[in-house]
Amino acid sequence: MTRVGIIGIGHGQFGRRSDATVQELAFEAYREALQDGLVDPKDIDGSVIGSVPEYHKQRSLPGVVQEYLNLNPRPTWLTEVACASGSAAIRTGWMAIRSGAHRLMAVIGCQKMTELTTPEILALMGRVGEVQWESIFGTTFPAYYALFAKSHMHEYGTTREQLLQVAVKNHYYGSKNPNALFQKEITLEKALASEPVSDPFQVYDCCANADGAACVILASEDVAKKSSKPVVWLDGMGCATSSMSVLRRPDLLGLPSAVKASQDAYEMAGVRAEDIKVAEVHDCFTIAEIMAYEDLGFCRKGKGGQFIEDKQSYIGGLIPVNVDGGLKSKGHPIGATGVSMTVEIVKQLREEAGERQVANAGIGLTHNVGGIGQYCFVQVLKRD
């Protein structure tokens, strides 16, 4: 079975992009990826779109993107699993190439969130929780993750300060990322003084909605080996699910889907957690990054708060995490986020990450969560 390599990457500006339609955002990232990989668009034999349809006035996004990218009559499809749609798109693209059906594909995560108002978005997102027994009682997304935060604080003594240290770190690195929505540092004091959202969360515990797109060009091994760029390989592809209803989970201290997906990805790639040199994890809320440290095996269960307090997820620490700013600082255009993570890891593995470069980052990881852990996709990426 062929290995699948990434030979081109593109990433647009995340933020309120009233200057561009969703297909224009997709094109921006696609064009950059073609230029990056010196890929002739005539050789692209299909595309996969990671996006959640219902945020756009224009529905059935693959069609409008495919036309705008001048890729007709080649195949396209959309993959959706809520906020993990970007990684799901990469996984179906990876399978498409391994299956022999495709050799060179564009995978594009793209999302406009700002065509809707924030209350509309909150209502739509709540419906990604279980509708019949949960979200109907008012559990918006911040409320869901707040339950996890409260549990973690209660069980392991995780503190408000530790939670918000995640935000401080991610804003620090976001200040070095020109594509991030928020490019400014914050202090712990400022974060602790921010407005309440859903107890225990304050504003700085939560990532922000944004418009944005990112693109990776996937190639079969024979095609990738002809690339002029260093190839980054998708060698571990984990994907797992947890129950839709969080009430049916054993506890609210972590995401079983993340544990399983990472174990599968490590096994496929033949690595262990301690081999990972740089990681992008799904910090939709501060608690989510702390749980990710634990679920991915970066630290022991319950020690995630200490891990950030000890700056182990900073550059120079055990495993640098979200050194592009994470969802917290980049913003979270839901369909684009997973692809954005992969783009950053490719940059890191190619040593093109500038002042946020992690030294000797030969093996990287992405961890992209859909819903409240209903889905988790973990990739282990390696450079030759």
Added chain:
Amino acid sequence: MTRVGIIGIGHGQFGRRSDATVQELAFEAYREALQDGLVDPKDIDGSVIGSVPEYHKQRSLPGVVQEYLNLNPRPTWLTEVACASGSAAIRTGWMAIRSGAHRLMAVIGCQKMTELTTPEILALMGRVGEVQWESIFGTTFPAYYALFAKSHMHEYGTTREQLLQVAVKNHYYGSKNPNALFQKEITLEKALASEPVSDPFQVYDCCANADGAACVILASEDVAKKSSKPVVWLDGMGCATSSMSVLRRPDLLGLPSAVKASQDAYEMAGVRAEDIKVAEVHDCFTIAEIMAYEDLGFCRKGKGGQFIEDKQSYIGGLIPVNVDGGLKSKGHPIGATGVSMTVEIVKQLREEAGERQVANAGIGLTHNVGGIGQYCFVQVLKRD
């Protein structure tokens, strides 16, 4: 590369299913497919959902279906390309198995349409047309296909009677399908007297919204060969796209995506159009079936009206088409339709189709269109 076989099929009742949630519809079809193929659910290593999310109160369908089917923590994802979402799900499942990532998957097309009102559905569907320049001016789906009908009538002399003969045929066969929404024959006179919808269409030119689900169990060659049921193989998998904007098409006389997808599927399967013994085509409107005859090479361009007038698409004719009633008579639960087509072809190839059985149906075809031909998926299926 492994062949991919279908070893189990399930199909629920199509119609107004106020008795069931969308996950219950999915389960109904899944359970039947497991029982049909004598498959132990413990062996299912993932699922793919074909559905269009925005018609349901519950969003992120794979999660709620996966839990209801008791398939956590195994992978799942949703594939969406408008009304071809079911076939796109089968194609990503086929790739998943060929890629080695999966060996035995449930592919489920499921959709509730009746949680919304008809005007809401019309508005949502219109947005599957190009929003910026087309649907904003009022082109609902009947209006789009009416443009094709008018063009075909003008260019080839196709008549109202020929168009409505498609409806007469599909209602005739639907009367023999216990899962169909409309199980009653109609006469040409009745169809010609029905209410106008969008010139030249009357009510009987149009398929109806419905709730419904269908399921196929896909297996790798080694797994399939142990099946107790006759295996039907997915040997030709075509997928192609046409421009989102119909204004950018060369003409409105057929769907370029259908021509390309069928050529690719024939080539992959090593067959020609005349080898097809039974076909399921996307008759969302009467003109769509007539164009399909031509696009698939069942008759020459412009002769589709004559093809139905001569009853060549009836059992006993050149190539029986939609002998389960088609979208017209079964109803069109958009995400389920493509999977429903595949289920019918499997039944035909296994010779389990009862009084609508086509004799010696060793090779079958499905043709599933998304949008107004933005996408077309064509499968060629063979029995050993």
